[in-house]
Amino acid sequence: MAIARPIRLLGALCILLVIGVIFYVSHPTQSLISVGSRLQDGMKSDPLLDPTGEPEGLLWRAEDHDYSPDSTESARINATLLVLVRNEELGDLVKTMEDLERTWNNKFNYPWTFMNDKPFSEEFKRKTQAVTKAKCHYELVPKEHWEEPDWIDPELVKESNKILEEAKIQYADKASYHRMCRWNSGMFYKHPALANTRYYWRVEPKVQFFCNVDYDVFRYMQDHKKTYGFTINLFDAPETITSLWPETERFLSEHPEYLADNNMMEWLVDDKLRPEHNKKANGYSTCHFWSNFEIGDMEFFRSEKYEAYFNHLDRAGGFFYERWGDAPVHSIALGLFEDASKVHWFRDIGYRHVPYFNCPNSPKCSGCKPGKFYEGADFLAKEDCRPNYFKYVGTH
Ligand SMILES: Nc1nc2c(ncn2[C@@H]2O[C@H](COP(=O)(O)OP(=O)(O)OP(=O)(O)O)[C@@H](O)[C@H]2O)c(=O)[nH]1
Ligand SMILES: [Mg+2]
Numbered sequence: 001m002a003i004a005r006p007i008r009l010l011g012a013l014c015i016l017l018v019i020g021v022i023f024y025v026s027h028p029t030q031s032l033i034s035v036g037s038r039l040q041d042g043m044k045s046d047p048l049l050d051p052t053g054e055p056e057g058l059l060w061r062a063e064d065h066d067y068s069p070d071s072t073e074s075a076r077i078n079a080t081l082l083v084l085v086r087n088e089e090l091g092d093l094v095k096t097m098e099d100l101e102r103t104w105n106n107k108f109n110y111p112w113t114f115m116n117d118k119p120f121s122e123e124f125k126r127k128t129q130a131v132t133k134a135k136c137h138y139e140l141v142p143k144e145h146w147e148e149p150d151w152i153d154p155e156l157v158k159e160s161n162k163i164l165e166e167a168k169i170q171y172a173d174k175a176s177y178h179r180m181c182r183w184n185s186g187m188f189y190k191h192p193a194l195a196n197t198r199y200y201w202r203v204e205p206k207v208q209f210f211c212n213v214d215y216d217v218f219r220y221m222q223d224h225k226k227t228y229g230f231t232i233n234l235f236d237a238p239e240t241i242t243s244l245w246p247e248t249e250r251f252l253s254e255h256p257e258y259l260a261d262n263n264m265m266e267w268l269v270d271d272k273l274r275p276e277h278n279k280k281a282n283g284y285s286t287c288h289f290w291s292n293f294e295i296g297d298m299e300f301f302r303s304e305k306y307e308a309y310f311n312h313l314d315r316a317g318g319f320f321y322e323r324w325g326d327a328p329v330h331s332i333a334l335g336l337f338e339d340a341s342k343v344h345w346f347r348d349i350g351y352r353h354v355p356y357f358n359c360p361n362s363p364k365c366s367g368c369k370p371g372k373f374y375e376g377a378d379f380l381a382k383e384d385c386r387p388n389y390f391k392y393v394g395t396h
Contacts, residue, residue, distance in 0.1 A: 047395050049371040052348055052360035057224060059215035062107035067216075069109040069133040079199035079218035080113045080137075081105065082188070084180065087121045090128070092205035097131040099209040103350075108216055110201075111135040113193065117146045117179075137193060145187040146179055152320050160321040167239050172323055182319035184291065184326035186310035189298040202294045210350025211365035217295060217346070227300045227342040228334050230289035231351040231358035233385045238280035240323040243316070245284035248332055251312045258305040264335035264343075266392040273388055287385035288331035292353045295346065305337050340393050347395075355380055 065075035081100070085093055097112070111134050114120060120138045129136045148157070157175075164172035171177035194200070199218045221229065252259065259265075270285040271278035277286045300306060310329070318324040334343055350365045351358045354375070361370035374380035 046371045046373075047390075048347060048358070048360050050361060052362045054215060054348055055220060055224075055344070057220075060219040060223075061215055065216075067108045069135070074109075075216070075219070076108065076110060077199065077216075077218050077222055078197055079201070080111050080194070080197050081203055082113050082115070082194075082200040083203045083205075084115045084141075084184070084188070085205055086116060087118065087124050089205040090124050094127055094131055096203060096205055096207050096209075097128065099207075100203060101132050103209045103211060104213045104217070105132065105134060107214065109134040110218065111137060113137045113139060113197075113200075115139045115141050115188070115191065117141045117176075139191060139193045141183065141187075141191065145190065146183060148175075148179070148320055149314065151315065152317055156317075157320045164239070164323060169237065169239055169323055172240075178320050178323060181324060181326050182314070185319065185324070185329040186301075186307075186314060189301045194298065198299060199295070199297055202291065202296075204292045204353065206354070207292060208352040208367070210352070210359060210368045211348060211362060213349060213364070217349075221295060221297060221344070224344070225342060226344045227297045227338050228289070228330075229295035229344040229346045230291075231293045231346050231349055232290040232353070232356050233345075233389045234288060234290050234327075234356065235274060235277055235383050235385050236281075236286040236288055236325065236328050238277045238284075238286050240325065241281055241284065241286065241318070241328055242322060243282070243318055244313070244322070244324050244328060244332070245282050247313060247316045247318065248309075248336070249283070251309055252336065255305070255308065258309075258337050260337055260339050262339045262341065263337075264340050264393050267385075267388055268332060268335045270388050270392065273385075274382070284328070284332070285385070285388065286328065287388055288325075288327045289334070289343075290353065290356065291325075291327035291330055293349075293351055294330070300334070300338065303337075306333055309333055309337070341396070343393070343396075345389075345396060356383070 060075060066073055067075055083093065109132075112128070112132060114124075114128065114136065116138075117140075119140055125136070125138055148154070161172050188194070189200075199221055201217070217229070220226070267287055268285055269278070269283060270287065274285070278284065310333075313319070313324070313329065347358065347360050348362065348364070349358065350360060350362075350368050352368065356374050357368055357372050359365065359368035359370050359372050373384050
């Protein structure tokens with residue numbers, strides 16, 4: 001029996017619709033692309049879309065303990081909010097401080113420490129102190145921590161930076177950017193003003209905080225034996241770090257004893273999610289903790305193994321001849337030398353550094369969209385390295 005043409009067309013349409021629905025249901029991650037992140041392998045759905053609460057375990061709260069700003073018996077531990085910043089960034093910094101004070105520090109009153117390679121202006125001191133009840137410290141970075149070490153060849157820096165510039169590497173020609181990256185890699189924790197401080201929370205001007213955090217995060221780090229906390233996990237531009245992994249391998253072959261048993265090597269060397277990145281970075285996935293946010297234990301950075309690693313890298317010169325960032329350097333060191341259980345994803349801290357977010361689904365948050373990972377051009381979705389991190393390390 002012949003079936004009329006319109007009926008045949010309708011039938012075909014129905015079949016297509018059913019296939020579409022089956023595909024959608026069996027590929028839930030695809031639907032998340034519109035939210036902003038590219039999830040696969042290790043992630044069936046973005047954990048930030050699940051209701052997000054506080055971390056498990058004992059948490060210290062301002063209602064239960066003395067966190068008043070001037071108390072000599074305070075429950076605060078040995079920690080500071082740490083900001084490397086220029087006088088010119090005062091306006092942006094004040095907004096960021098207001099965010100963090102509103103969401104967290106007005107309850108706990110941890111001191112702020114500001115660092116600068118130039119002296120802070122009186123206006124800077126006055127306007128930052130006005131944002132917080134906590135103590136503020138203003139410190140000058142010593143020249144010998146900031147400037148190029150004497151084994152760096154200025155001519156070679158000029159030549160190699162020219163090549164990076166031609167490859168359109170952002171900030172390649174800015175000496176201050178290279179210095180800042182080296183300082184954050186291997187110098188900040190050596191500042192004499194931090195000699196008696198153990199934990200730091202790194203803050204930058206222009207970043208935003210969206211969620212109320214009602215426990216002492218430093219105490220959390222200490223009580224739960226965490227070394228390092230992050231919010232955002234990204235791929236890096238491989239052109240900026242072509243010899244970082246080969247130098248790291250050289251270092252490891254000299255010091256195999258530094259490799260932690262429960263390390264994060266697979267996350268560091270993955271070549272499946274972005275094979276080209278791994279190839280250009282000579283064996284490194286380029287995945288890293290985005291270090292404009294970090295909550296860390298400086299004992300890790302002050303350890304013999306980190307110091308030896310930093311000195312090896314510093315001698316190799318890549319902070320100046322290439323554009324090694326402190327983010328891949330910290331991340332590789334943590335991934336190799338630290339037990340994976342000591343790194344913590346602060347999924348509950350809503351955070352933004354343009355163009356990326358960490359935005360959890362929680363009634364404690366406002367001003368960001370849960371699960372939104374980036375803002376801007378769609379190619380940014382590819383920069384999300386959380387699928388690898390969750391696959392190889394976990395979601396803790
Ligand atoms: N005192 C001082 N601070 C600096 C200097 N360069 C950078 N910083 C600070 O170091 C931090 C990182 O610098 P950014 O310029 O934000 O680097 P970035 O985050 O890689 O770049 P953006 O994506 O443009 O934000 C910020 O807190 C800056 O204020 C410098 O030459 N002197
Ligand atoms: Mg920045």
